[in-house]
Amino acid sequence: MSHSPTDTDAATYDYDVFISYSRADKAWVRKVLVTRLQNAGLKVCIDYEDFQPGAPAIKEIKRAAMTSRKTLLVLTANYLKSGWTEFERYLLQTPDPNNTELRLLPVLKEACALPPDISYLSYVNFTDPEELDIAWKQVFRAFGIEEAEAAPPQEYTPKQWFLAHPYGMPPHFTGRVAERQLLSDWLNQGSQPLLVLKALGGFGKSALTWHWLLHDVEEGDWPLVVWWSFYEEKAGFDNFVSATLAYLSGQKPDGLNPTERVRRLLEYLLQHRILLVLDGFERALRAYGSLGAAYQGDGEQEIADAGRDCVNPGAELFLRNLASLPKLQGKVLMSTRLRPRPVEVTGGALLQGCQEVELTQMQAADAVAFFRVQGIRGNRGEIEQACKAYGFHPLSLRLLAGQVVKDLRNPGDIQAAQRQDLTGSLVQRQHHVLEQSYNILSLEGRQLLSRIACFRSPVTFEVLAALATEESDLENGLQDLIERGLVQREGQRFDLHPIVRRYAYDRMETTERSSTHGQLRDYFAAVPEVERVKTVDDLAPVMELYHHMVRAGQYDEALKLFRDRLDKPLYYQLGAYQQYIELLRALFPQGETQLPQLQSEDGQGWTLNSLANSYSLSGQPAQAVPLFEQSFLLAEKQGNKKNWAIGLGAVASVAYFPIGALQAAEANLRRRIAICQELEDEFREAIGHRDLGRLLACWGDWGAAAEALDRALELFEKGNNIQSQGVVWVYRALSALLRTRSHQTSNSQRTELAATALAAAQRAIALADEDTRTRYPHERDYVRAHWLLGASHRLTPDLSASDHHLNEALRRCRAINVVSDEADILLDLARLRRDQGNLPEANRLAEDARAIATRSGYVLQGADIHLFLAELAQAAGKLPEAKELAQTALQLATCDGGEFVYRVAYDEAVALQLQLGG
Known part of the structure; x- marks a missing residue:
């Protein structure tokens, strides 16, 4: 970097520039001005870094002015109305009132009435967003630096923030002032803890939120910030929770299961001012959760509601609580193509703690400013007209600007945009500009773009170089693609917008x-x-x-x-x-x-x-x-x-079986048994008897269930199949527990059946241990055995042992994410909490179980859960709610009707309805 001749005297100064500003404007000063000046190679003196702690402020200001080559005044209404900055200004102007040495550099950051002692000085105007490029040139030239010599600006990032996946901003990001203000209003004054920023692909959600975070969020107000991009590999929801907890607590949450980690994160948000920015959350939804999501376009009208469910149950728990819990201190901003279904109530309305903003187009002024900073010539009307043809779609405008800048006939003139094909619908025009951007590439450029498109996530330069023939050609090719707006760069990593990735991949x-x-x-x-x-x-x-x-x-x-x-x-x-x-x-x-x-x-x-x-x-x-x-x-x-x-x-x-198609389940199991008997395959025949025994127990046919389970155990013992024997004992315990609920069972029989269930579950645990010693562990066998041990101990009653085994079952279940067992365990934990007198916790656990059963379509589990919730509502005197829950339980327990009902739940629902007068 070569400075002007005034630099011959620069050695006499400790600093190149001292910045005088109002603390009310510190966000822009620290995040933008200081960063840009330092990136240009200038040594900056600023109070929070260079003033001596404990020294008189007046003395430090005078020292800063005397030891800095220039003093830059950041002029705003805040600056001019402050008595302290007025004194500071007089102190700075006194040695050279007429500024003949040009050591004072006024910068007008916002439009305001200047006092006479400043108005006579020429200032650099930062108030016009279309002229920001010129303003920066003037600042650099004041220090003898041509803009080309100034290093590209690096974003200021607070050291205490956890920016897990820094976003590679496209060049020349400008404006979005109205959208950024909306985000700031939500953050600083909004009552909802969750903001869903929704838009189709190409609307620059990531760029907007990243720029807003680094330029508009005050680190003093929000000292704890997490930026997490779900577009990255290894960036699933579980990893997000674990990494965020490690950041907040200073240690990895290794001792907690996934659900406990979610609850711990919610506790932090309840108690602390934490900002979480979740970029690209649609990747956590079923519609965009596949391996091919990187190539997937939009088409929300074709996505069923189930596509808006979270892939991870923990994510649903997190969002549901986030949008429901009162008085949260933290806030969460989510950018996504689809609204997650967990933030809705039945009917599609948003939960009280959630706000949604949908982006439909870029503001016209922002689009003009974006073209201006790239040096594109043309008046405001010409640029607006060119952008309007593409619906002010950010990705389309980025590509259009790249074409104008690279135009061979008249590079940099907006008139080049007029040669685009503007026929067809808006979507067709947006597609056309992408098509043109691709078609004007050289063969090598297309091949490089398509090669990057083969990766599902950002790729490093080293990997691309390993696949390239000439590294120099690779560098030139990447630079061209970046300038055309087709590739985004983040350090040494390169990425494509999903729309560009899909288009380039499909062209191969x-x-x-x-x-x-x-x-x-x-x-x-x-x-x-x-x-x-x-x-x-x-x-x-x-x-x-x-x-x-x-x-x-x-x-x-x-x-x-x-x-x-x-x-x-x-x-x-x-x-x-x-x-x-x-x-x-x-x-x-x-x-x-x-x-x-x-x-x-x-x-x-x-x-x-x-x-x-x-x-x-x-x-x-x-x-x-x-x-x-x-x-x-x-x-x-x-x-x-x-x-x-x-x-x-x-x-x-x-x-x-779990969805309540009991008649079809029985027919299939009996057909399986017959085929296996024909084949003399006793092992698979035994599995058929075992599963039929469970089914018959749910029907309430206790004798036939016992016969089927006995036959299964006989065959498994004959073949020495230890693990399979353990499952039979699990089903024997389950059958005994179901029978305790039958209205035909006496109290003395219930006591005997509870002991039978306990012994069967203990035998299942012993067989699981033996199987682990002789072969390898089947973790799900332990899950079910501990669940039924806990359920049995509750009836004996031994509430302490019940608590231990049910929590162990839940821990193991969540460790391997067996959703099919979780609702059953949660329901028995809820029953235990009721017996212990903790009704709020009982209700919470049952509601968690209901959410799982409802989402998964588990009919038998759903019947039991609704029955329990109805009983809680009845005990609380909420009779209308209890009637509604009992009716739902009856509908679920009916299954296929006739003899094919979930017997114990069906009978309990009928009895409860009679009690409630239904």
Whole structure:
């Protein structure tokens, strides 16, 4: 950097510039002015960094002015009305009243009436957003620096803030003043703790919120801030909660399960002024939660309500409480393409603690300012007209500006925009500008853009260089794409807007796409394996390898990789069922109504069953049904009776049963038993008897249930199947507990049945321990055994033991995220809290259980939960509410009607309605 001749005297000064300002304007001074001057290589003297603590302020001001080459006055209404800054100004002007040495540099930050002692001086005007570029040039030239020599501005980021995924701002971001003011009004005066900033892709939600955070949020008011982008790899909701708690507490929350971590985070928000900014939250929703989300466009009208559910149950718990709890000190800003359903009440209205703002277009003045700072020539009317043709859509305008700047005939003149095709609808015009931006690229530019599009998240320069032939060509190509608005840069990482990524990816020829993914497959295949998998993040390179295999069309190879390296750790060890689901869904390029894209029918059957099981365990049994049905129809077509029997039993026990399709479940189980008897397959026959026993117990056919369970145990003991014996004892305990609720059971029988259930659950625990010693642990067996031990101890009664086992069951359940068991455990914990006299906690636990059962469509669990809530309402004297809950319980317990009802819950609901006069 070369300074002007005045720099020959610069050595006589300690600083290049001293800044005189009002503390009311410190946000802009510290975050923008100081940062920009320091990035230009100037040594800045400012009070909060350079004044000696304890020294008289007057003395420090005089020292700063004398030892700085220039003094910059930040002129605002706040500055001029302050008596202290007036004194400071006189002190600065006295040595040179006429400013003949040009050591005073007035900067007009906002329009205000200047007093005579300043108005005679020429000032740099920062009040016109269209002339900001000129204003900065004038400031730099005052110090003998040409703008080209000034380093590009770096954002000021408070050291105490946790900005987990810094956003790579596109160049020339300007304006958005009205939108930023709206965000500031919500933050500083708004009553709702949650603001949902909603817009379709391309509206610059991330850029707006990042710029607002760094320029408009006062760090003194909000010392604790988290920025988290769900667009990043390894940035799922669980990781967000864990990382945020580690930031807030200074230690990792290793001893807490996922739900406890969510509750701990809510406690922090209740007690402290914390700002959380959640960027790209649609990636946490089912509609955008897949491996292919990076390539997914908008189409909200085609997304069912279920698509707005959170992938992670903990995220639903977080949002629901965030928008409901009173007197929260913290606030959460969420940018998203879709509004999450958990922030709504029935009917679609927002919860009281949630506000939503939808962005539809850029402000005209902001669009003009954006074009101005890029040096585009043209008057305001011409620029506005050009932008209006694209509905002031930020991404389209960024691409249009790139085309104007790069125009070969008249570069930088807005008239270049007039040569665009402006026919067709607004959407067609927005698509056309993207198409033109792509078409005018060189072949090498298109190839580089498409190569970046093959990555699902930002990619480093090193990775791109490893795939490139010449590094110099790569640098030039990236710079061109950035200038055209097609690529965003963040340090050494490069990313695409989802709309650009999808367009560039779709333009690739099949052979080019396969070749590129093949290169990336080889790259990730060379990443060393983690010796011992402890978290899902440890599997990230394997999942990336799997992704590129699938995208290269190598479906069978991808399935082999999945079964060898991902199946067991994700399913059994980590219980990462949603991740498991999204990986397997990639094998269904034509959708799940078609068979997976695999050559082997055995592979197709395995994939269908595995995906269906994961859907069921993760709380999505309705999604599992068609997959199971495809599986056993495929087996029937093959004449593979063994697989047919497996599919019949699976759909009955983990899909039909929880959603209350009891008649279909019974028919399938009896058909399975018959096929297995024909095949002399006693092990799978025993599974059929076991699951039929559970079903018959729910019908209230106690004798037939006992016979089925006895037969299952006999066959499992014959084959020495320890783990399966344990499940039978679990179902025996469950049957005994259900029978205690029957109106035909006497009090003495209830005491005996509670003891029977306790002994059966204890036997289940012992068998789980034996199976762990001889083979490997089945964590879900422990979950169910501890649950039923806790439920049994409550009836004996031993409330302390009940508390221990139910909490252990919940801890283990949440550790592997078995949603299908969680509501049952929560309900029994609620029953225990009622027995202990803690009615508010009982109600809360039951409501948590109801949320799970309702979201997942669990009919039998839902019946029990609504019954319990009705009883609580009745005890509290809320009779209308109790009647409504009892009616819902009866509807759920009816299931298929006739003999196919959930007997104990059905009878209890009828009896309760009679008590309530229903």
